[in-house]
Amino acid sequence: MARFSYQDESITEEIQQEICPLTVTQNAIAGRWKIVILWHLSQNNIIRFNELLRMLPGISKGILTRQLRELEEDNLVHREVYKVVLPKVEYSLTEQGRKFIPILEAMQTWGKDLLNKKIEMNEKSKY
């Protein structure tokens, strides 16, 4: 939970941030790629850095590293380094990360629902 400082927050707000579990969750998954990363990890158990890179078209190495580091900080993702000739790093979900999978699934069905309704609305507005 390193990030999310914003400028000067009063103490009461900081407490709110700390106390409200919802905010904790929000901070943990805030980031353009985190949810998709978690989803890929939930589907594959173990993924190497460059594999993940290929799974996320449009992301750059630097960003992927940062998102992964933050997920690691928040204990969602485990990072295993193998010191072989050409370095090999495997990412996987932690126990805490696996507990998040149901939420991912719920978010997916909910998103599908929303998507359908938006399409319906666009159809209607054509006529």
Add this chain to the structure above:
Amino acid sequence: MARFSYQDESITEEIQQEICPLTVTQNAIAGRWKIVILWHLSQNNIIRFNELLRMLPGISKGILTRQLRELEEDNLVHREVYKVVLPKVEYSLTEQGRKFIPILEAMQTWGKDLLNKKIEMNEKSKY
């Protein structure tokens, strides 16, 4: 889903954005206050603008308005305007918004869990 354009995204990415329901969900709830707003609405059914403002210490009127408008665009929140002497505007969850409540609850218990583990880890590191 107005925002989230970023600069020039290739077509394949745009398609991914549009297709992946997870991303749709992410975009819908991305925003510093949205989750908390949804939570308050889930607890109170109907809340007036200034009430909501008071429930969110640290937010400014402008921001609250924007977050609510975006939630409205994404069909999570309903806005009811009463044209009385002193204007009165009530916010509530839509059907789609209510479908999101289980996710909020899951996020809350998950966040509580994460919080506890972080506290444990801090305790340990003291000795």
Add this chain to the structure above:
DNA sequence: CGGAATCCTGTCGGATACTG
């Protein structure tokens, strides 16, 4: 009361070049 319209600023995402 519930905004709209500005303007400002920090953060995050992204691009690029370099490294063990």
Add this chain to the structure above:
DNA sequence: CAGTATCCGACAGGATTCCG
């Protein structure tokens, strides 16, 4: 292979002022 280290620009969030 899997990163670091910089630098940059865009955009969300925030403060402030004005309005019906």
